[in-house]
Structures are given as structure tokens and as C-alpha cells.
Amino acid sequence: MDDKGSLAAYFGRTSLEFAPTEVAPNVMAMAMNTEDSLREYIRLFLRVPIIGSLTPLARIFDFVANAAPAVKEILAVGKLCYEVRENNYDLVIVDSEASGHFVAQVSAPDALATLVRIGIIADQTKWMSALLHDPTVSTVLAVVTPEEMPVVETIELRTRLAAATPIDFAGVVINRMPRVVVDDMALAAARSNATLTATVAVGEWLVSRRAEAEQHARRLADAFELGNVDTIAEAPAEVDAPAQVTEHLAREIERIVRDHT
Amino acid sequence: MTQAQAGINPPASADTFVMQLLRDSRMIIVSGPGGVGKTTSAAALGVLAARQFSRRVLVLTVDPARRLATALGLPALGNTEVPVHVDDALGTLSMAMIDTKSSWDDMVRRHAPDASTRDRVLANDLYKTLTSRFVHSHDYVVTERLFDAHEGGDYDLVIVDTPPSRSALSVLDAPRRMEQFFTSRLLKLLTAPTQSRLLTIASRPFFIVADRILGAAFLSDIAEFFTLFRTMEGPFVSRARRVNALLSSPSTAYVVVTSAESVAMQEAGYLVDELRRRNHLLAAVVANRLLPAALAAGADVRASVLEQHPDAAVRPLAFAEQEIANVAVRQAAALSRMNHWGVPIVRGESRRGDITDVQSLLALGQAFSVQGTHD
Secondary structure (H helix, E strand, O other): OOOOOHHHHHOOOOOOOOOOEEEEOOEEEOOOOHHHHHHHHHHHHHOOOHHHHHHHHHHHHHHHHHOOOOHHHHHHHHHHHHHHHOOOOOOOOOOOOOHHHHHHHHOHHHHHHHHOOOOHHHHHHHHHHHHHHOOOOOOEEEEEOOOHHHHHHHHHHHHHHHHHOOOOEEEEEEEEEOOOOOOHHHHHHHHOOHHHHHHHHHHHHHHHHHHHHHHHHHHHHHHOOOOOOEEEEOOOOOOOOHHHHHHHHHHHHHHHHHHHO | OOHHHHOOOOOOOOOEHHHHHHHHOOEEEEEOOOOOOHHHHHHHHHHHHHHHOOOEEEEEEOOOOHHHHHHOOOOOOOOOOEEEOOOOOOOEEEEEEOOHHHHHHHHHHHHOOOHHHHHHHHHOHHHHHHHHHOOOHHHHHHHHHHHHHHHOOOOOEEEEEOOOOOHHHHHHHHHHHHHHHHHOHHHHHHOOOHHHOOOOOOOHHHHHHHHHHHOHHHHHHHHHHHHHHHOOHHHHHHHHHHHHHHHOOOOEEEEEEEOOOHHHHHHHHHHHHHHHHOOOEEEEEEEEEEOOHHHHOOHHHHHHHHHOOOOHHHOOHHHHHHHHHHHHHHHHHHHHHHHOOOOOEEEEEOOOOOOOOHHHHHHHHHHHHOOOEOO
16 A cells, blocks of 8 residues: 555565556555546546546646545545455455554545545445445454564554444464574573673573563563464574565465464 | 663764764654654654753654653653653753644644634534544644744754655655645635536536536535635645745755665665655664674674584574574675665664663664764
């Protein structure tokens, strides 16, 4: 939704367009662009040869699509709901904007429905809301790193989301959990060797990093009333290129799915 | 010098560029990808500036970082500025969070030509929904708020923590968009008297489309709201121009915070380019969350020594040392890529423990400050 070009990089592409591209077998990817979304909307729902006659109003078009509050949000969420309604895909995965923007976006149809009661938009906000509120159709999954602020934000996100719209909340997954790379017994042995102080410092630093992350994970599990939270291990240091990160994440997600079955 | 030591050392001399930045800027705008410590860095710079210089410093955050508020001994940050105590400070520090709804209301109260217009705008349903439920209405209000803080005369330095990634750019573009909106045909069309709407050839398609999408009733709600809103055109447009001038002024410095990971750096690099393209003064890039240099130094050597260590019990630690060595290599490569941006780089290291109080923010700020001497 907030295209930073990074989604493209994760699929080994330089960029993604509004028009979907097949990035892997059976996987299509697109980047949201609200101006394109507005064009598509006008073409699909008004069936008027509007692009030509709108040219003198191009700047208005740009302003409405990119800057007008409410319009930007509804064009983004509307496009997603349309793809779902038309059954164009079996599964639509949305890499949403940061948590502050996300709540406004996902509740945009509800908010707009309170303003517009009749007309095309009013009808459309109804089916959008219906799709978003149906737990068999839509759900929210929060991905969080095991750190103070992201954890607090995620706990707050659920509360704010519940206040704004009745969308289902599937749960949370912790990403970048520090891996266990320190052997406790070896660290204990190193402590008694005066020549290994630098190594002990490295070991203690890694151990405390892991312990802090576990503490945040517990806090999240408590807040969401879960026995434990699914965690994706931090990639090893040599994994840095986006395509490698994708592979690493895919393996970790496969593992989580296996653990659950 | 290592940053681990810097936190406990006496304050650095004031000739590093971070210190110059804190001493000479009127405004520092901090942006960067999400999850790299942007809010914390902004707060740390604020604590350091208030401590080291006899300046009145305000940190404005748009992130609802409540934990940070708690850490600073504040109940919760709101739209009103709250003083924060910093030990042995030469200056003063305040913090505030930007609340969209109340900031818009303040602005309407200030710009409305009379009490009746003011009350009608504030009670308008469209106004209420736009300002409370839609985040993009945030963008303009952020710039207004920082302009207030800057012009109000209560602060010598305002540090702004912007929303993550590209949302920062929407904020910077908001005053120009607001000005364009007031002078645009869109507003004239929206507020045109109903009977004249279908008369002019140029505006016909707009109304045909708008009518079909929005319905006549909503369109007339919009017309009513914008007719009211237009009465504030003068003050809004002149403010928007002054805000724009402030954002491009040489006393407004921009800092981009990033981690050394390739995806975060890609986004930070984009921000650097875009800030340059807008002719903003790029003062520094904070390369944050780096491995502490003290741990990284010699890790590769220690890893190979450990592998063959006479005491077999400690050999498994070679794995941990190798991991540290690998991270160090990757980060060195990332830093050298960052050097190509042509912006001074400030190293920020990962720290044990969360930032839980003013003291830990100060330590972080001091670690920033001892680096990057000019010349």
C-alpha cells in the first residue's frame, strides 16, 4: 500500500506497477497508486469516456486522488475490496501502511458511509464494509519486532482497530527474533579464562539481546492472551539481499505452519 | 573512541557537526523508515540540545509513542507542550504530540473570519469526519503546528519527528498542496452555485462525474462545507506560503535515520534524494542500530582462535564470534554505500536495554554528538 519499492525487490524486480505482474508462479504483485485506482474506478463504474474529457481538469484529478483526505483512503481500500468481490484471486495479501494510517484506511468505508447516505458511493461503501467485516473473508495479522515501541503500538493497534471497525483480528507474529547463537556452557567456561574477556562480552551482549526480546514476546503473548506467540527467527548475518530475505521468511513461515499441524 | 564509552564520558567539545546542528538550527526535521529508532533519535537530540546549550527546545512527535512519554515521566503526550526535566541542563526541554483533531480545531478558531463561521465549520459533519478519521488530514496540520512552535517565540529549536517513510514527504508537501487547493478550480467548482454548474462546457464533465459518484445530497454537503472553508482562504494561503518558506529555510535542517539493512537503506536513500530534490538542507544521516564497534573489532580473529582453542569447552563460542564478524562485514559494506549519499554520517549503536528515561536518551545523544568533527 505504501510502495517503497521494497516489495518489488523482495520478488527480485526493480519496480511494481498498479497493473499486476506475475512475480512467481501463481503469485501476482501490484503497487497501490490511488491516481490509477481513481482512473480505473471511473472507467469501471461510470462507463463514460472520461479520461479525454477530464484532461483540462488533470490537476484536480491529481489533487483528489493524492491529497484529498478520505478519497485517498477509499480509493486504496476500494481497489482491494473490488479484487476480492470480483473473485480475481483466491487470496489477496495486503502489505498495509504503518499502523497509524492502517486504521484510517481499513475503516474508510465505514467512515464514509456515515457521510454519504445515497448514491453510488453509498452503495459501494456497503459492500466494501460487508467484505471487510466478514471474518470468513477478511482478517488482520499484525507483524511486530520484539522491541518496546513496536510491541506497545501493536497492543494499542488492536484497541484502536476495534474502536474504528468490526474487522477480524487473526493474531500476531513476531519477526526478527534474535537467534540462539551462544552456548551457555561454553560462555560459563569462557568466564573463567582471563584471555577471553572480549568473547565473554560478545556472548553476554547476544544473550541479553535475546533475553530482552523474549521479555517483549511474553508481554505480547500476555496482552493477546496467547500461550506463546509465533516467532520468525532473525536471518543470519549473511542474509541481506531482499531475495534471500524472502527465502528465509518463506522457510520460517513453513516451519510455523508445520508446528501448527 | 567507542560509543559505549561516550555515554559516560564528559560532554564532548562543541565542534562536532552534531553539536553545531543543535546549536545553530532553528528547526530539525527527523525522517526515516519505520522501525529504525527515529522517534528515539529525535528525543535524544532534544535532550542533548537542552542539556548542552542555553536554548529552549521543543520535540514534536507525530507518532503516538506513549512509552516514550512514560519514560520521560509524562502521563501521556497531548497537543499541549509538557516540560521535561533534564539534569544540569543549560536550556529547557518540552515535548508534545500532534493531535490532528484539536490542531485543526485550533486552526479554524484562529483563521475563521467571525464566530458564526467558526461554529458552523466546527459543527459540520464533513469537517468532523475528515479531521478525526482520516490520517491524511494530519499532513497539513503537522506543518501548521511546527510553524506555530517556530513562530510563537517560545522555542529556539524545534525538533520534529515525522511519520515513517514516504508519509514524511506528504507532510512536507502539504502546505504547497493546501495553497494549490485554495487557488484551484476544484474549490471553485465545488462551491459553484448549483444552477450554474452545468452551464460551462469545462466544468460539465466534472459535475456529471461528481454527481454520479457522490450523489446530489453529498455534493451539496461538500459545497456547503467548502463555501464556509473558503472564507478562511486568506489566512490559510498566507500561512501555507510561510510554512513552505520555513521548510526550505537554511536554518531548517533535515536528518534521516536508517538502519544498515538493505531494505531500510533503500528507503532512506529515496528520502535523501527526495529531500535534495526539494532543496532541503540535509544535515546528517544517522546510521542507527549498528553493532557496537567495541564488540565487532577483532571478532573474526577471535572466531578462528576459538575454533582451535585448547579448551574444547569454549569452542562453541566461535559460532557467536563468527556471527558478530559477519554482521560487522555487512555493516561496513552498508556504511560505505551510505557514504556515497554525500551526507555526513552519524553512527548510532544498538544498546542493551530499552530507552527508559531521560538519562538513557542523553547517553544516546552524547554518543551521536562526539562524532563527525568538521574539517
